[in-house]
Amino acid sequence: MLHKEHLGMAIPRRRPQAKTDISAIERICVEKGMRMTEQRRVIAQVLSDSTDHPDVEQVYRRASELDSRISIATVYRTLRLFDEANVIDRLEFGDGRARYEVSDDSSPHHHLIDMKTGRVLEFENDELDKIKNDIADKLGYELVGHRVELYGMPKTGNDDT
Amino acid sequence: MLHKEHLGMAIPRRRPQAKTDISAIERICVEKGMRMTEQRRVIAQVLSDSTDHPDVEQVYRRASELDSRISIATVYRTLRLFDEANVIDRLEFGDGRARYEVSDDSSPHHHLIDMKTGRVLEFENDELDKIKNDIADKLGYELVGHRVELYGMPKTGNDDT
DNA sequence: CTAACTGCAAAGCGTTTGCGATGAG
């Protein structure tokens, strides 16, 4: 999993956020006229409790621990639903399966994938965000989405799990 | 939430590159002790002639036109081979299938996907490349790969070339 | 009560692979 980072630079770790997310998700479900089933509540719980970037299988396993009545089909359906409602973000790190994280518009970030351990680090960089927008603008586009992923090998001296 | 639908026909928008690519690919094949079969030659030809970012199906179709004896399994195998030999780059724009382009170390670039037409624009940005490296470095990593994709909607007044 | 939702199992889709046949070196 993701532990505290050792480098004190501008490396915002993921906020150990409170259950506000769950109610946020529930609120949006209600707003969109969706039914708040036990399964959705559990999956929302799992997502907001996760500090990593779980794939479907992982969400399924974590949800099953809380409530064994959940099927993986429902996990797939629910994750897609939440993604479309912009409550969570679907990530793809190139290994074929999707990963998810709770959306957080207030602190947009990107990912660096540790090619040795598979760990995923998050980082923010305002300059990068600015350049992205400038480029899109210069090309005549309004930026509606983006994907910035860095893949790196830990430098020697970098203690890793 | 990045779901693109019609990325089907990306319009050519790549700098015209010389056929030197073919010999470059052949050279590398030989260097690595691989056999230069007719199939590989044809696929290399297709790739270096492509100015867009064809997916496997498209490479298969274009190759078939040049030589009908090619099977899609060979296209998959060859593309993977070329990718591993770093002759071509595998791209993923989020629609589930892989796309390919001939590598060009001399002018690293990124992609902006037109969400309206599916067209893929390429752009270079040294500052962006520098920031990427700085971030990886600061996090304790050596950058071994990256993926920067922008998704944009054409601004009004954008002359769709 | 009834439309939305779920579980299950089957299907879908892009990609990979086992195997016997083929051909490059």
Next chain:
DNA sequence: CTCATCGCAAACGCTTTGCAGTTAG
């Protein structure tokens, strides 16, 4: 000749979906 490579079709891994039963509102 011999082994890398090929074509074919079956298998694979992740994801979606049709259907009949369940449940939130």
